[in-house]
Amino acid sequence: MKLRIFLIALLVFAGAAESSAAPEVHALWAHPPEAGKTVESVRAFVAKCKRAHIDVIVMDVKDSVGGLYWKSKKFPQAIAPGYENFDMLEHLVREAHAVGIRVDAWLVDYLEGANGAAIRAHPEWAQLNPNGETTLSETLGKTRPYPYVWMCPAQRPGYTDQWLIPLYEEIAANYKVDSLHHDYVRYPGDVAPDSYCFCDYCLKNIPRYAMLSYQTRAGERYRVGGAQPLIQANWWSDPTMIPSNWNDLDRREKADFILNGRTIPGGPPDMRYFFYDYRVHQIDRFVRETTERVKKANPKAEVSAAVFKNPIISARFIGQHWDRWNPWIDVYMPMTYRSHFAGSFDAYLEHLTETTQRQLEWIGRGRPLYAGIASTYLFREEYQPYDTMRDRLSEMQALPSSDAKGRAAKAGLIAAAFNEARPRLVQIVPNVAKDLDTLVSSVTANNGSGATAANMDQLAKRLAAFRADIPPGFLPQEKLAASINAARKAKPDGIAIFAAGSLDREKMWEVLEREFKTEAAR
Ligand SMILES: [Zn+2]
Secondary structure (H helix, E strand, O other): HHHHHHHHHHHHHHHHHHOOOOOOOEEEEOHHHHHHOOOHHHHHHHHHHOOOOOEEEEEEEOOOOEEEEOOOOOOOOHHOOOOOOOHHHHHHHHHHHHHOOOOEEEEEEEEOOOOOHHHHOHHHEEEOOOOOHHHHEEOOOOEEEEEEEEEEOOOOOHHHHHHHHHHHHHHHHOOOOEEEEEOOOOOOOOOOOOOOOOOOOHHHHHHHOOOOOOOOOOOOOOOOOOOOOOHHHHHHHHHOOOOOEEEHOHHHHHHHHHHHHOOOOOOOOOOOHHHHHHHHHHHHHHHHHHHHHHHHHHHHHHHHEEEEEHHHHHHHHHHHHHHHHOOHHHHOEEOOOOOHHOOHHHHHHHHHHHHHHHHHHOOOOOOOEEEEEEEEHHHHHHHEEEEHHHHHHHHHHHHOOOOOHHHHHHHHHHHHHHHHHHHHHHHHHHHHHHHHHHHHHHHHHHHHHHHHHHHHHHHHHHHHHHHHOOOOOOOHHHHHHHHHHHHHHOOOEEEEEEEEHHHHOOHHHHHHHHHHHHHOOO
C-alpha cells in the first residue's frame, strides 16, 4: 500500500516536472506589407500565424530607410508613406492579443534612408569615414551604390538620444506591445568594417574614452620608460600616446593614427584596439539606455535583439559584443542564417547546431535565446541557376548590340545555367519549364544573335516573376524542416523564422504548421 502511494506520488511528480519545462517558443519576423493596410488583412495575417503555431510576431515598425509604421506623435514626419491614417502597430497588437500571440516591435536601429526624415533634419548625426563621407559613398559589390546612411551611435546630443531612444520610448508608453526588438544594433560591417565612425565627435572622443592623454597639462609629453627591455612591457610608465601635433592633424591623419598608430613608439601597431573598444562601448551604452527608458515607460515590456552569430567576432567588426547584454536584453534572436555560413547545406545543419550551442554557452544561458533561421537562404542550390541567368542577362542587356562576341559569351552562360535548372523544373513544374525554355531559346539561339531588347526584357521579367512567386513544390520543404531540427538539437529556448514574406513567396507556411505543431504536442 505504502509502495503504491509512493509510486503514484512519483508519477505525479514526474508529470509535473515534465510540464514545467518551458515549451519551445516560435517567433516570426514580418514586414508591414504582409499585414496589409486594413483591419481585415491584419486579422488574416494573424490567423495565418496562429495556424503556423507562432507565439511571437516580430513586426518591423521602423524600416531600413527610417519609415515608421505607427502614428508617431514625436516624429510624424517619419511615418512611412501610406501609413498616415492606418496605425498598423495598434491593429496588429489588438488582433494578435485576441488570439494569444505576442507582439515584438522591431526597429532597424542605426539605418536611415538617404532622404529620410532624420538625415534631412540632422545631417550632422551621420557617421563619417576618414574622408568625411557618409556610408552613401560606399558601394555594394563593385558598382551598386550603397543606399543607406548609418547614423553615429556615439554623438550626444545626437541620433541615439534625440531620435532613436525616443522612438522606443514612444512605443513602450503608448502601445501594449509585449516587447521591443533591436536590429542593426551595431556599426556597418558589411560594407566598411573599419571606416566608421570618424565624425568630429568621435575623433575627439575616441582618445578621451581611452584617456590616451591628459586634459590637464595637455602640452607636456612623457617618454616611455626603459625598465623592461621589451619596449611595450613599459606601457604602464605613462608615456603620452597622442602625438604632440594632434590638433594640427586633419580627419584622415587622425583616423590613420587611431587605426594604425602605436600606443608605444617602437611597439606593435595596436592603437586600433581602442577604436574597437570605443565602438563596443557605444553600442553597449545604447542597449542599456534603451532598456532603462523602455522599462521606465512600461515595466512589463521586454527588449529583444537580432544579433550576428558570433559575438566575439562581431565585437571586432561591428561593435556588437552581445554576449555581455544579459542585464539588458530579455531575449536574443541570433541571425544564424545560412547566408552567414560558407559550406554545403549539410555542413550548415551541423554548424547551426554547433553555433547555437556555443551561443547558449556565451550567454551562460542567462537569458532565453531563439535560434534564427532564414528560409530563403536555405535554397542557395535551387536558386543558383536562376540567379546566374538573371545576372548574366542583366550584363547582356548592358552590352551594345554591336558587341556580338560579348553577347555570345553571355548567351552561352545563360543557356548553360538553364540546362542546369531544367531537369528539376521539368519534373516539378513542366509548364514553367516550357515557358522559360521558349524565352531562353529566343535570347540565346545562334550565339545570342536573335536577342532583342524586347525578348531580353521578357525573359528578365519572367525570371523575376518566378523568383517572386515560386511554384508550390519547387523548393524542398524538408530543408526548412531539417534546419529547425538541427537548431533544436542545441536545445535553444525557441526558434525564430525569417521571414513571413519568404514563407509566402516560397510556400513554406505548411512546414511551420507541421514542425511547430509537433513541438506543441510534445
Ligand atoms: Zn561618430
